[in-house]
Amino acid sequence: MLDMRRMQVLRAVVTSGSVTAAARHLGYTPSAVSQQMAVLEKEAGIGLLERTGRGVRPTEAGRLLSECAAVVSRHVAEAETALAELRAGRTGRVVVRYFATAGATMVAPAVAALRREEPGVRIELRLSDPEDSLPEVRERRADVALVVRPPDGAAVDGIRFVHLADDRYLAVLPRGHRLAAKQALDLTDLADEPWVGSDQPGPCLDPVLDACGSAGFSPDFVVESGDYATAQGFVAAGLGVSLIPEMGLGNRHPDVVVREVRNPEPVRAIYAAVREPSPVRPALHRLLDALRSAAARPAEH
Incomplete structure (x- = not known):
């Protein structure tokens, strides 16, 4: 098997045109370079250099290996640059699972901000149920999943929960309701x-x-809608009142009014679920920071 370090020495010899010049460039003695070339010729099974005057020139085999060494050197440099970019969080891929109401209010602005700052980071997004995405994180099919869980929720093996936001519930009433x-x-x-x-x-x-x-008390549910837009439609029609999280009120029905609720104020806690333990992922950390920033922006009503 050819030794890549000796191939790089060969490249230095071919480039400089002499063993002495290559030794000076590499910081070796001429005899050490000559020994390296002798071993490499034995590994290759063919002559690599021939003398010409005071210097040397490559044989056809020597030229081939020198060119290969140059390609390898270039690829190594490219790999080192790519790794440096990845370590700094300027490149990489992050696979995200999110639920609908977090999409427009948190995920979209966070991804847009990250792309402006680090366009080399690739974000893969997929909508999922907030209860069904944890297995994807645990099984490494996703890097992060947005979930709703109680602040004192039970630990989940292999998962770390990063708090992103508290999304309060607001009362949605028909326009003209006695409490409006x-x-x-x-x-x-x-x-x-x-x-x-x-x-x-x-x-x-x-x-x-x-x-x-x-x-x-226990609420008397007379209608089950299953989503926030439909719930607003039923409320607007006068069929009842509803509590809807603030993130779910981005598209307000014109025939409802929204009021704050207190004593107590219902709140759902939104977390990012990531694998634990997990290697340092600067791109993932940047995304989590962007999600927290997006969640901290005042809601528009």
Whole structure:
């Protein structure tokens, strides 16, 4: 097998035209360079250099190996540059799983900001259910997944949760509702109202049920909508009231009003799930910072 270090010495000899000049350039003695060339010729099984006057010139085989050494040297330099860019977070690939309401409010501005700052980082996005994306992270099919979970949620083997934002729930009422004149509602104000459900059972509905339980009642769901836009439509039609997270109110129905809720205020916590332990990934860290920045921007209503 050919030794790549000796091939680089051969390249220096061919480039400089003599063993002495190559030794001076490499910081070796001429005898050490000659020994390296003798070993390389033995490895190659063919002569690589021939004497010409005071110098040497490559044989056909020597020229071939010298050119190969130049290609290898160039590829190594390119690899070192690429690794430096990757270590600095200026390149790389990050696979992201996100749920719908986090997409427009957090993911889109975060990815746009990261692309402006580091256009060499490639972000692969796919919509997924916030409850079903953890296996993808654990099985290394995704680098990060946005999920909703309680702040005191149970630990998950192989997963680390990075808090991104607290998304408060707001009351959505039909325009002209008797409570619409109040700028803020106590949760108990809604206790006797018919309710329009906007979430399926799970981590996004649990904060609503827990808050209502703390206020001493259980909401009377008369309609199950399954998504926030449809829920607003049912509320606008006068079928009930609803609690919808702030991130889910980006597209406001013209026939509803939105009010703050207190005593208590339901909140869902949004986390980024990443593998643990995981190697240092500067590109991933930059994305998490961009997500936190996007979540910290004031919501527009």
